[in-house]
Each structure stands twice: as structure tokens, then as C-alpha cells.
Amino acid sequence: SDQPDVPDPLLDQAANWPKNSDDGQSAAKPSIRVIGFGPNEFVERQAVDVADLVEMRHTFPTIWIDIVQFGDAKLISEIGEVFELHRLALEDAVNTHQRPKVEEYDDHLFLVALMLDTGGSLETEQVAFFVGSGYVITFQERSGDCFENVRSRIRKATGRIRTAGSDYTAYALLDAIIDSYFPALERVGDELEALENRVIGSPEPGNISPLHNMKRKLQLLRRAIWPHREVFNRLLRDEHPLIASENRPFLRDCYDHVAQLMDIVETYREMASGLVDVHLSSISMKLNEVMKVLTIEATIFIPLSFIASVYGMNFDRDRSPWNMPELGWYLGYPFALILMCAAAAGLIWYIWKKGWLR
Template identity: 50%
Template sequence: MPPDAPVSPVGPGAPAHERSRKARRRLRRDRRRSLGQPAGTVIADPAAAPTHIQAIWYDERQFHEQSHLDVPALRQLQKHSDVLWIDVAGLADTAAIKAIGESFGLHRLTLEDIVNLHQRPKVEVFDHYVFIVMKMLDATETGLTEQMSIIVGQDFLITFQERPGDCFDPTRARLRRDGGQLRGQGPDALAHALIDAVIDNFFPLLERYGEAIEDLEDAVVSAPAPALIERLHGIKRDLLEVRRSVWPTRELLNALIRDENPLIRDATKVYLRDCYDHAIQLMDIVETYREIASGLLDVYLSSMSAKLNEVMKILTIIATIFIPLSFFAGVWGMNFELMPELKWRYGYPAALGFMAIVAGLLVWFFKRRGWLEWERPANRPDP
């Protein structure tokens, strides 16, 4: 997600307004697909990415990893694995998703929520698994965020992502390391590690937003231009999307911490409280940046108004200087026969000199009153 995009300096490659339109179109498609369908119908988005299945199974002594798996191979892994993590990237293959649901006993409403990508972050508790929906940053630069679903069972964990590419490489590295603490714990600890990675991945993005807002703050004060408004609105749209992703995540984490569930151990809830604190910090940062961005819009309008007032003041002064000169030119341009100035040998240079003196006196008067000083914005002092 490069910070130098043409419109939104900190968002992914696509401009913020284009990402927003794509998200609205996708939401409309999802809602149209679900209209008239019975509850639990699994219908993939026509634009969904191809499905890739990766599996990791491990215990304290051994670790195994395999990519490009099919559903029959997953059924074999269920029989002899201690902790099984299945990562499904891409939701185009609904047959494979349904087969995974049948193998692990997932409710059909869960499968419907997995493929419908407009879900609000939430947590649902079933008899033998916990269903978690979150929003994480999109690593493919297709959008700002994407939906991720987590299924936490007794000895398995399944993740469903919209597209390949995620922020879980550090977690996978921890699992590959012999003697790691994560290897000796259950799926709930792995779920915490994934949730923590998703939340912490927002902090670098918000740092880039902060740097971009500081640059815009300097530009708005020193050199306001219409192009800054488009960038400012792009940042505000991205911050709103981050807020929609983080705000319900607090409720999700609070439910995991508060509710009694045998699949989420008390030892894991201690670490989930740390994730909850990080979500609170994210919300504080997002709200602060949104307020600054809204304030910058007011500063821009004030700067443009002050700049326009300066221009109008100069134009008014110039017009005021030429008003008496136009009067004298009109008087001497009437061409009456008995006007002695018209036939005087030095009348023309005398008229020009007189008008120059009048203009000079007006300039001196305006200068003395301080009306001819062009107010340049001072550089913002360092904090």
C-alpha cells in the first residue's frame, strides 16, 4: 500500500473514490444475490478470487505444512493431527467451501456469511465451534480492507480470506520455529495470534495517514490549492472505512472475553484483553485523525477566503487609484471651446503630472494605513 498514491496519499494503489465505488457495487451485488434466496444459500461473487487451500498441522514436537490441497486430503488430516489450521484464500469454489463445512460440521448460515462479503465484524457461538468475522487490510491493493472469517474448533482452526495475501507470515514463522510457545497451545491461542496480527497491521497504515495529514496541514496553510481537497476527502473516506472495521471489532473482542466458552480458555482471554486495548488505541487514533482532517477542510476554506480577500483588496485599491484619474480624464475630454487647458502649451504634461501626483498621494495614503501590505502565511513553528 504505497503512501504516494495520486489521490489518497496513504491508501492502496487505487484512488480512494474508486475503491469506495467498487465497495458499493460489490455490496449491491451481494444484496441482490441474497434477495429471494432461502437462508443458508451459498452463492459466490462472480468476481471472487480462485480458491487455494493451505493446511498447517502441528503439536509441540512436529510441524507440517502443505499447499494446494483438496477436500479429500483435508479429511485425511482430520484423523491424525493435533492442531489443524486450514487457510482458504479465495471464495470462488463454493463446492469446496460446502465440502469443508460438511467435514467440520459448520452450519449453513455460517457458510452463507463466509461468502457474503458485507458482514459486520461479529462473533457467533455454536455447539462445537466459534465463528468470528473480521476486517483486515487488503494486501493485494484491490481495496482498503477485506473480510476474513475464523472458525475456532476443539482441535482445528479454519480461516477464509477473500484473496491470497495476508499479514500472517510472522505467525506462520512462529509455528515453524521449534520450541515456540504457540506450538504447545490450542486453536484458541492460534486464533488470538491471528486476531492480534490483523489489529496490529492497522497501526503502520495509520502512521502513514498521520504523516500525510501533517503534510496536508502544511500545504493547506502555506499554499492552498483545489487538489488538496480531493486528497483530503480521500483520506476521510479511508479513515471512515477503517473506523467501520475497528469499531465493531471492539464489541467482538469484548464478547470473546466476557462470554463463557469452553473453546476459549481463560489463559487466552488474558491476551485477548491486550487485543481489546489495541483496538481502543486504534479507535482513538482514527477519531483524532478524522477530527484533524475535518478541521483541515475548514482551514482550507478559511485560507482560500483570506487569499480571495487579499486579491479583492488589491484590486479595490487599484480601482480606487484610477477613479480620480478617470474623473480628470473625463473632465478634460469634454472638448468645450472655452476650456483654457485645451489650448495651453503645457496642458498635456501638466495634466499627466497632476494625475501622477494624485495617484502618488493615494498610494502614500494607502501605504500609511497598511492596506498595501500583502499578508503572506508564516511558516508553522515547530512543536
């Protein structure tokens, strides 16, 4: 091969590879599972060294090498050298902060996808693919994936996966990643429906925090799903000898699934934004109701306060007959009370007539 040597650059960068343990120690040694298969044959085993991979590559029409964790830079470098993987692509495969993408090389394709965590959370992990003639190599950050259905199809020879080549195997794996987003979105939809009932049924200030968390979840999903659209679009648009024409319709199906996911996410985002508006409107209406009650009470007591303040003035009646003659009336006090009650009753009747108490 006329490519630059792989081992030394990767060994130099090994110190910067991702940490997989909580205590910050170096990543664990890679776990390598190899599945070799053809129309009438199938072998699945754990590989311990590169020689096993070379043997299976020469034995089976198609092999799938699944590498989990990147703790052994020398081993990964040897794998890259044996399969003549491009150095820059191999560096991207083990540095797990890549955006979903596809890169074309002379004898292989390099793809990056984001897979949802299998534990039910919305965290994603990077999965890198090398697709060449007769082989698919996947690099995963940690154990646990959504590929078990693909493994089962290979074991049972279900469909055309054993006969359609490495490009179809890569499609099946990518399709499994994309399809794993649908159950996650279904759970998000259930949460959104529960939030909708909560916001409409009980508009409390505490609802705003779950709504913002929901919007954040949907934003994370959108950022994870959206770049896959360009990946499949490029695979469909650009001709490459590794992708057979009969397998292109399957890639188009993946593209349609990504578009469907984006539509669902956008719909949920609009619903979440609408719920925020409904929540704020409900809180505002609730506050307006409180303010209306207080305003009505204040309106009723304003004339009562006025009457009481008038009769509370200390003008000397001996100085002038015009100084509050009502204070000398025999029924002055009952008159003041009746006047207050009449004023209050009149205001209540007026407010009721306007419909402000209904």
C-alpha cells in the same frame, strides 16, 4: 449431529458466490493449507480432500485449516459437514460482504474480520473464522495474507502458540489482522504530513482533490476498524467454554489495539478536516490579497478618472465665461496633470499610512 444438512443449501447458493476473476468466470478451486501441531510435533501440507483433514484432526491436538477461494461448493459443504459447522455461518463465510462480527454456537465460534490487502492498498477482504475444540478454520477471498508471522511462530514453536489451544491460535490470527493496520496508518500519516506541507507551503486550488481522497481513505479505514471493537468486546464480555480464561488477557490486548487504531484514525480525520479548512482559508486569503490590490488600484484611479472626466466635458466657452474657464488657461493642461499626480500621491500616502500596502 442434529443440525440441518449442509451440502444442498450451499450447492444451491454456489451460483451466487463471489466472482474472483476479472472476466466474471466462476471462482477458482479452493486452496487448502493445513497445519497440525502440538507441543512437540508439527506438520504443514496442502490438503486435497476432506479425508486429509479428518486424519490430521485425529492426529494433532490443534489444526489450522486455511481455505483460500470458494470455487468448489461440494468440497466446502463436506468440510462443513465433517466439522459440524452451522449452515448459516458457513453461508456467511463464503458470501464476502459481511460486517465484522462474532456468533456463538454450541460447539464452535464463528467470527468475521476484515484484513487489509497485502499489496499496500487500503482495500479489505473478508476473513471468516471457525473456532472449535482443537481446530481453527479460516476462509479467505484471495491468496496473500498477513499470517506468515503466525505460521513462522508455529513452525519454530515460538512462545506458547503450540500449547495454548485453538482459541490462542485464533487470537494470534486476529492479532495479526489488527496489527497489519498500523503500517497502513503509518503510510497514511506520511501522506497526510506531505499534504500538510503542500497545503501550507503552496495553497493551490489543485490541493483540494488529494485532501478529499485522504478523507475518503480515512473514512474507509474507520469503517473497517470500528466493528472489530464490538467483536473483541463481545469475546471478552461473554463467557464461552472454547475461550480459556488464561487467554482472555490476549483478547483484551487486541481490544486495546483496536481502540488505539480508532484514536489514530480519528486524529488523522481531524487533521484532514483541519487541512481542508486551512486550504480554503489560504485560498480565500490569496483571493483577498488580489482583491485588495485591485481595490487599491481602483481607489487611486477613481479621482484621476473624475478629473479627466470633468475636463472632458464639452461646454461651449463662448456661450458663458463660467463654462470651463480652465480650458483657456495658459498652463491649464499642466495644472490638470499636476492635480492628478497630487491626488494619486495623496491617496498612496494615506493608504500606506493605514498599513494597507504592508
